[in-house]
Amino acid sequence: MTSFATPAGSPHFHYRNGELFAEGVALSTLARQLGTPLYVYSRAALATAWAAYQEAIGSHRVLVCFGMKANSNLAVLKEFARLGSGFDIVSGGELARVLAAGANPAKVVFSGVGKQDWEMQAALEAGVKCFNVESLPELKRLSEVANRIGKLAAVSLRVNPDVDAQTHPYISTGLKENKFGIAIEEAPAAYQLASTLPGIQVVGVDCHIGSQITEVSPYLDALDKLLKLIEQLVRQGIQLKHLDLGGGLGIRYDDETPLAPKVLLDKVFAELRARGFDHLELVLEPGRSLVGNAGVLLTTVQYLKLTDARNFAIVDAAMNDLMRPALYEAWHGVLPLKPRTSANTLYDVVGPVCESADWLARARQLALEQGDVLAIESAGAYGFVMAGNYNSRPRPAEVMVDGENYHVIRQRETFADLIRGESCLPD
């Protein structure tokens, strides 16, 4: 169980004089000035997570494409673009965001099982690095779209290596029964077809086996299968330029041991060298490990409801603001901004939404009073991006702390935002 003195998140969130800070800013100041629920990110934490990849990469040829579905706020994208990141996108909307953030489309890879014609066309026109194609019908469609507009689509086939990522079943993507990728046994024939299609230029191979992975072995199993495939392709006369291992590195929410980029990459580089593939560019698509522990969600205790069965701390954030607990029974640490010295009580931290699944944390020892503000930890990835408006709740504001300063990077939604685009029938 996390102790209040050591937040699970990065060291950029820390207690000073009995108060929780993000870098040099007391979180209580942000809650008071901007209200709650409020997502707060640390710019230094983003940079630290990025640096861990760069240190692991050293002088190897690696393109890191931030898996932006984890956090697509423009300010976050801009930070990663400044640091030199590419982006892994899964929709035309994500493409529009990376372009709006001024990122270089030549460092963008386009994943996803359901790309539509207009999304393919937009990505071709923008000049993305590569399409990670997930099925034969998609491959044929992409060739047609590229042909029609006089472009050549650079393609990696996303293969499904059928390895168990040893993670939550909802976020496992590399097993046969998952909808993702082309079965690895079918890949040689798929590459043969790809090499004959007029709008397609084969450039790489890709896989992404799941998320919140804390073991190296699933990656090495997948890598081994990919390298065997590449050997087979060489025999077929097909040469690749890059190998994309996807994202998926896990972070610490509770007491997990996260998989450090260096631990994984040292093994990957050694394997590539041993098998004679170190000429290949490596592409990575980390999402969670770049942003997860760079953000918290602040929420205020509205009521303490003590019952025979359970004690509830009813807060102003809900499942619509942070869906992970409701969806995956995910564990997020809960830190009081100003810990009390009074005795703890066992609480479920729940929101105001009319669903029993509307909880953020269960069975936590906390000393609380009405009006206290809590930080829900490790909310920088798959937090705001999965938020919705259920129960007509405006989505929270987002703020980025930078040293002693902070910047509102998304305004809190208003009632006007909620009904924008709606209209009633004529009288």
Ligand SMILES: Cc1ncc(COP(=O)(O)O)c(C=O)c1O
């Ligand atoms: C294709 C692809 N790449 C990258 C990611 C990022 O994954 P993670 O946030 O686990 O690093 C995902 C999400 O799982 C994904 O589907």
Ligand SMILES: N[C@@H](CCCC[NH3+])C(=O)O
């Ligand atoms: N939304 C998931 C991660 C999904 C990864 C996308 N393929 C989570 O919150 O853990």
